[in-house]
Amino acid sequence: MNTQTPQSLHIPVEGVQLEADLVVPDAAWGTVLFAHGSGSSRHSPRNREVAAVLRQAGLATVLADLLTADEERVDARTGQFRFDAELLGSRVAALVDWAVENLVTAGLGVGLFGASTGAAAALIAADQRSEEVAAVVSRGGRPDLAGDHLGSVRAPTLLIVGQLDHRVIDLNRQAMARMNAEVEMTIVPSATHLFEEPGALRQVSELATAWFVRSLAPPVR
Numbered sequence: 001m002n003t004q005t006p007q008s009l010h011i012p013v014e015g016v017q018l019e020a021d022l023v024v025p026d027a028a029w030g031t032v033l034f035a036h037g038s039g040s041s042r043h044s045p046r047n048r049e050v051a052a053v054l055r056q057a058g059l060a061t062v063l064a065d066l067l068t069a070d071e072e073r074v075d076a077r078t079g080q081f082r083f084d085a086e087l088l089g090s091r092v093a094a095l096v097d098w099a100v101e102n103l104v105t106a107g108l109g110v111g112l113f114g115a116s117t118g119a120a121a122a123l124i125a126a127d128q129r130s131e132e133v134a135a136v137v138s139r140g141g142r143p144d145l146a147g148d149h150l151g152s153v154r155a156p157t158l159l160i161v162g163q164l165d166h167r168v169i170d171l172n173r174q175a176m177a178r179m180n181a182e183v184e185m186t187i188v189p190s191a192t193h194l195f196e197e198p199g200a201l202r203q204v205s206e207l208a209t210a211w212f213v214r215s216l217a218p219p220v221r
Contacts, residue, residue, distance in 0.1 A: 004055075011064065013094040016071075020064035020095075022104070023055055030109040030134075030216035031060040031099050035092050035118030035125070041065050041072075046194065046201060047115060050139070053205035054113075057213060060105055066091050066121065083117060085145045089124025096129045109216035111135040112155075113208060119159075120145035127152045135215030137208045140168060140193050143175035150178040157183045158211040160204050162191030 004025055010017040021042055032054050034047050042063035051061040065072070066088050067081055075081040081088070092112065099105045110132050114122030119141025126133040127149040136157040143150065143159060157179065159172045169187065176183050186207055191200040 011095065011098050013091050013098070016068050018064050018066065018068070018091065018095070020062055022060070022062050023051070024060040024104050025055045025058055027058060028060040028105075028108060029058050030111060030212060031062065031105045032111045032113050032212060033092065033095050033099060033122075034061065034063045035088065035112060035114040035122040036063075036066065036116075044115070046139075047113070049201055050113065050205045050208060053202075054209055054212065057209045059111075059209075059212060059216070060108060062095065062099060062105075064095055066118070083145065085117065085120040085124060085147070088118070088121035089128065089146070089149070092121045092125035093128040096125055096132050100132055109134045111137070111212045111216050113137045113139070114141050115139045117142050117145060119143050123153050123157070124149045126155045126157075130154045135212055137211050138172075139204055139208070140165060140195065142168070142171060144171045146175070150175055151180055153179060153181045155181060156211070156215050157181055158207065159183065159185040160207055161185060161187055162193055162195055162200065163187050163189050164191060165193045168193060 007022045009020045011020050042065050112122035119138035123146040126136050133155045136155050138159045161169050188203050195201045
């Protein structure tokens with residue numbers, strides 16, 4: 001089944017329908033679910049750029065909105081949902097369940113890529129679905145918002161932070177100190193929080209790809 005053309009989906013999750021874009025390259029051997037940060041969506045150009053590089057390596061990608069359109073409108077006015085890491089984490093966990101059961105992605109290793117506050121949602125989901133999630137990558141993330149879940153995460157975790165994103169570097173170091181899983185932090189030279197500098201996002205993409213290849217690739221027989 002050739003599914004390299006993006007498929008627009010409505011995935012039922014905890015009583016709501018989440019909009020998502022699924023792309024599966026030929027001979028895919030893993031799936032990466034994206035957890036976006038506050039105020040972002042599946043249309044994030046930065047996450048789409050990373051996803052394109054992951055697909056070149058043979059990874060299927062799922063970019064899903066973690067809030068419904070109505071919730072987005074409420075959040076834009078009140079900020080009610082953007083830091084609700086437990087809610088967002090539970091939805092990422094439900095997306096993991098969907099990926100495990102979906103005909104096209106069933107049997108593929110699952111990784112999570114979280115950006116900004118989405119990193120906390122990814123780590124919460126990794127805790128809640130420890131048997132299914134094989135790796136986590138955070139881009140400019142707030143893993144500290146995962147709170148007590150940090151100590152229970154089992155998946156190897158890579159934290160990628162820009163060198164000039166000083167506050168987030170400190171928060172990532174604090175989160176690392178609370179984690180028991182294998183965890184590494186890589187600092188991208190001269191990069192700020194959004195990795196807008198020339199070549200910075202490409203470095204993020206390559207680091208993430210290498211991490212997922214190592215953690216999700218099936219053993220050579």
